[in-house]
Amino acid sequence: MATNNSGKGIMIQLYGLRLSNYYSLIKALLIEKGLEFEEVKAPPTQDEENLIRTPMGKMPSIGVDGRYMSESLAIAAYLDRLQPQPALLPSDPFEAGKVVELICHIKLDVELVARRCLPEAFFGQTVSDETKETTKADLTKGMKAVQRLMVCDPYAAGAELTLADFYTFFSFGLASGIVKAIYNEDLLDGHGNIQALMAKLAEHPSIAQVEADKAEG
Ligand SMILES: N[C@@H](CCC(=O)N[C@@H](CS)C(=O)NCC(=O)O)C(=O)O
Known part of the structure; x- marks a missing residue:
């Protein structure tokens, strides 16, 4: 299991809906990396609760130890550094x-x-x-x-x-x-x-x- 700075195991929340292609992409990366995650149904809305996670109200977003991240490419880059194997970006x-x-x-x-x-x-x-x-x-x-x-x-x-x-x-x-x-x-x-x-x-x-x-x- 990936660990955070304090060495504790990380459970990632994946917010969004399965019909979203970007949600699906991040879910596939989480599986590919063998990371622990749970799916949380969260449709795209402009509700404050959603905007805290994803400022345009879109899906997906992730939660990690009470902090949030949106934008699939940002999340993908984070996951690749969090769990370096299998590497999904070349070392060069x-x-x-x-x-x-x-x-x-x-x-x-x-x-x-x-x-x-x-x-x-x-x-x-x-x-x-x-x-x-x-x-x-x-x-x-x-x-x-x-x-x-x-x-x-x-x-x-x-x-x-x-x-x-x-x-x-x-x-x-x-x-x-x-x-x-x-x-x-x-x-x-x-x-x-x-x-x-x-x-x-x-x-x-x-x-x-x-x-x-x-x-x-
Ligand atoms: N640039 C974003 C795009 C995310 C996106 O467009 N998500 C769609 C679903 S696949 C969405 O939430 N659409 C609802 C909306 O635009 O309000 C990413 O890469 O994560």
């Missing part, structure tokens, strides 16, 4: 930076772009045709950018499993669902290397566990 500083660079492009230039259409894709609302058009063009640009950086041999950033693989699985999972719902197209069409990686990651034990739990509700 430049290579570690490249992994985070890839994550930024996956998040910002693909997933966040696709999310513009989330209200129509999954929540019965409508987005404008103009938004759909600009989203499509921006997604094409984002996928090209990501493809330049993705190694996929066999993992996203190269020979070793890294945080970028977890973002690949959970960010492309959501983005692909949105693209299917809005355009009836496959976001990963023409990106066979990413498709193959997604299939491999779906069988990775920590990720498979999260997906099985999600199906249970």
Whole structure:
């Protein structure tokens, strides 16, 4: 079990809902690292109690000994230092930076772009045709950018499993669902290397566990 500065065992609270891809990503990392954690159902709200944990009211957030942290990439970096094995960032500083660079492009230039259409894709609302058009063009640009950086041999950033693989699985999972719902197209069409990686990651034990739990509700 990971220990804090006083050497005591750490129990981490994971706040959010299983349907959230970022919640799922952090849950998979907690499992991957063999850390002790408990899931606490906490929908996104602007309630003060939630904002103390996560200042934009989003999920996930974590609690550690009465302190809180939001933003999946911050939490992922913390978990990788808290429990260094298995390492999910390369020890070489430049290579570690490249992994985070890839994550930024996956998040910002693909997933966040696709999310513009989330209200129509999954929540019965409508987005404008103009938004759909600009989203499509921006997604094409984002996928090209990501493809330049993705190694996929066999993992996203190269020979070793890294945080970028977890973002690949959970960010492309959501983005692909949105693209299917809005355009009836496959976001990963023409990106066979990413498709193959997604299939491999779906069988990775920590990720498979999260997906099985999600199906249970
Ligand atoms: N940048 C944040 C994004 C978190 C995020 O967008 N969470 C979504 C669920 S997957 C959420 O809470 N949405 C509700 C809202 O925006 O109010 C992260 O990486 O953790």
